[in-house]
Amino acid sequence: MMQAITGFFNVVALVLRVALAGVFGYAASIKLGLGPWSADGGPQAFLFNIKGFEINQAYPGLLPDHLLVPLAFIIPWLELLCAIFLLLGMWTRASALVLAGLLITFIGAIYSVLSRGMEIECGCFGKFGLFCTPGKITECNLIQNAALLTAVLVVWLLGPGFFGVERALGRRGCACGRRGACDCGAKRIEPKPASPTA
Amino acid sequence: MIARAPAQALAIVGLGVGVAFVHWAQEPTVRLSAFGSDAPAPPPPDTLPPEPRTPAAPETSEPEQAPPVDPQRDASAAPATQGDLASPPTTGGPYIGTDAAVALWGDAIFVDAREPREYVEGHIAGAVMIPASSRDRAVRLADYGLDTPVVIYCGGGECDASELIAITLQNLGFTDIRVYKDGYPAWVAGGHPVETGEDTLLGPE
Numbered sequence: 001m002m003q004a005i006t007g008f009f010n011v012v013a014l015v016l017r018v019a020l021a022g023v024f025g026y027a028a029s030i031k032l033g034l035g036p037w038s039a040d041g042g043p044q045a046f047l048f049n050i051k052g053f054e055i056n057q058a059y060p061g062l063l064p065d066h067l068l069v070p071l072a073f074i075i076p077w078l079e080l081l082c083a084i085f086l087l088l089g090m091w092t093r094a095s096a097l098v099l100a101g102l103l104i105t106f107i108g109a110i111y112s113v114l115s116r117g118m119e120i121e122c123g124c125f126g127k128f129g130l131f132c133t134p135g136k137i138t139e140c141n142l143i144q145n146a147a148l149l150t151a152v153l154v155v156w157l158l159g160p161g162f163f164g165v166e167r168a169l170g171r172r173g174c175a176c177g178r179r180g181a182c183d184c185g186a187k188r189i190e191p192k193p194a195s196p197t198a
Numbered sequence: 199m200i201a202r203a204p205a206q207a208l209a210i211v212g213l214g215v216g217v218a219f220v221h222w223a224q225e226p227t228v229r230l231s232a233f234g235s236d237a238p239a240p241p242p243p244d245t246l247p248p249e250p251r252t253p254a255a256p257e258t259s260e261p262e263q264a265p266p267v268d269p270q271r272d273a274s275a276a277p278a279t280q281g282d283l284a285s286p287p288t289t290g291g292p293y294i295g296t297d298a299a300v301a302l303w304g305d306a307i308f309v310d311a312r313e314p315r316e317y318v319e320g321h322i323a324g325a326v327m328i329p330a331s332s333r334d335r336a337v338r339l340a341d342y343g344l345d346t347p348v349v350i351y352c353g354g355g356e357c358d359a360s361e362l363i364a365i366t367l368q369n370l371g372f373t374d375i376r377v378y379k380d381g382y383p384a385w386v387a388g389g390h391p392v393e394t395g396e397d398t399l400l401g402p403e
Contacts (some may be wrong), residue, residue: 032221033386037330039332039333039334040329040331043221043222043225043226044227044228044229044362044365045330047228047229047230047360048211048358048362051230051358063240065230065277068230069222070218070219070222070226070232071231072223072228073218073219073221073228074214074215074218076218077214077215077217077218077221078210078214078218079215080209081210081214082210085210088262091203091205091206091209091210093202093203094202094203094204094205094209094210095207095210096201096203097207098207098211098214102206121358146300156203161311168319171253191216
């Protein structure tokens with residue numbers, strides 16, 4: 001029974017991390033102008049997107065203008081690196097932490113924009129959007145990012161699950177129940193006989 | 199495993215920042231504003247008198263009307279027009295209002311930076327279409343000469359597309375670029391010439 005639960009968690013972790021890798025890899029490719037689908041993207045366009053949030057005008061000193069240009073490169077590269085690590089199943093929990101930090105920042109920025117009643121382009125996922133209509137920022141973007149944050153936190157809790165590099169190396173990152181079996185590649189840990197059974 | 203995550207997360211952030219700076223060094227033209235911080239700020243909302251200026255040509259929405267910009271004439275007469283354009287009639291600097299845009303209409307190439315669908319529905323008469331999603335079209339504009347005066351507009355308000363196209367044109371080498379900040383809504387409100395349909399100068403998207 002515990003093995004079934006562990007297997008289930010491993011599958012959930014695998015599906016979530018691959019899906020998140022796709023979402024953030026796609027978002028990063030648009031912001032970096034990579035791929036034929038990102039003709040309206042690129043760092044310059046993303047720079048104007050984050051400039052449009054007018055964070056420093058609302059909260060003086062929080063985000064000086066001279067930091068916006070490097071940020072237009074740093075944010076998408078962090079997204080892309082995390083997407084690659086998630087896809088590989090390597091440093092999964094660390095990638096989830098970085099993405100959680102990014103998403104909390106995005107949620108704060110979007111909430112700030114909505115509370116100021118601004119109508120600006122999101123710049124989140126280009127012209128295709130994700131679950132929300134692409135274009136102007138709405139409450140939908142807030143909910144979307146909250147859902148992504150939930151998924152990221154679940155990956156942080158579960159680790160890479162099946163088919164991760166960490167797992168193939170027989171090391172860390174197995175999705176174990178607190179007292180359940182952990183199938184960590186070469187190092188298989190059986191549940192203790194005293195563990196509760198169904 | 200969880201305990202190691204923060205250290206690995208810091209490593210990812212460090213790696214991301216490093217790669218980002220290398221990328222930034224490869225694209226030094228990425229900047230906050232098309233005209234730098236010393237450029238005059240965009241003018242306040244247009245203060246046109248209630249009676250709009252009479253445009254150089256009668257208002258029309260018929261596509262067959264000759265576009266106000268003749269490529270041949272522009273390419274050859276660019277030096278002659280430079281003198282006039284060096285001091286725009288009403289507003290100095292790269293950001294111009296509706297009256298300055300009207301004065302430039304006919305001499306400068308107007309560039310519509312909005313999306314193709316919006317362009318087809320209606321644009322300033324004679325304007326070419328270079329949307330943010332097809333910035334490579336700007337290369338075709340270079341055929342008219344890099345010193346050709348260019349006026350870029352978009353949907354007004356918070357629209358940043360004009361700045362984006364301005365930077366694209368600057369990177370191509372265009373020297374005489376102005377941004378009509380109030381954009382298409384103010385032009386229409388002033389009753390100035392508009393037309394509908396595809397881009398006949400640069401071709402469809």
